Amino acid sequence: MGAEVPLPTLLSQALVAYTIEFDNEAGHLLPHTTSDHGATPGSGPKPWLASLVMWCNCMKYVSPDGVQLGEMERLARTRTNLAGMQRWRYITITPAPGDRDGKRPGPDAMVRATEGGRKAQEVWGPLFGVIDDRWR
Secondary structure, eight states: OOOOOOHHHHHHHHHHHHHHHHHHHHHHHSOOBSSSSOOOTTSOOOOBOOOHHHHHHTGGGOOTTOEEHHHHHHHHTSOOOHHHHHHTTSEEEEOOTTOOTTSOOOTTOEEEEOHHHHHHHHHHHHHHHHHHHHHO
């Protein structure tokens, strides 16, 4: 008889499987890019393909009017990859007066979704219900 698999291992496997399914489904539904080559002419830049983690740590908390960075991090209970989210075309950041150039924006900086970021929010938000229903 084999050894029992510890509960943390089983939970980790379920989380990884859920994340893969979520990311795959988002990839099918969300206009995105995975390279800087071969963009459709006239289509404009698309966001880079990102994952469930980017929803949970950032985009979930960016309201239509934007959110102050400090509030977003308080709600998410973590910092997010701001430089990546900007580079991947999901957000813009308006520094607060007094923020130093070249440094991480301060807590009063405003984070706003780009057009691609808003589309990602429309896709990512409902996916939990879709994936949960599949798993039932």
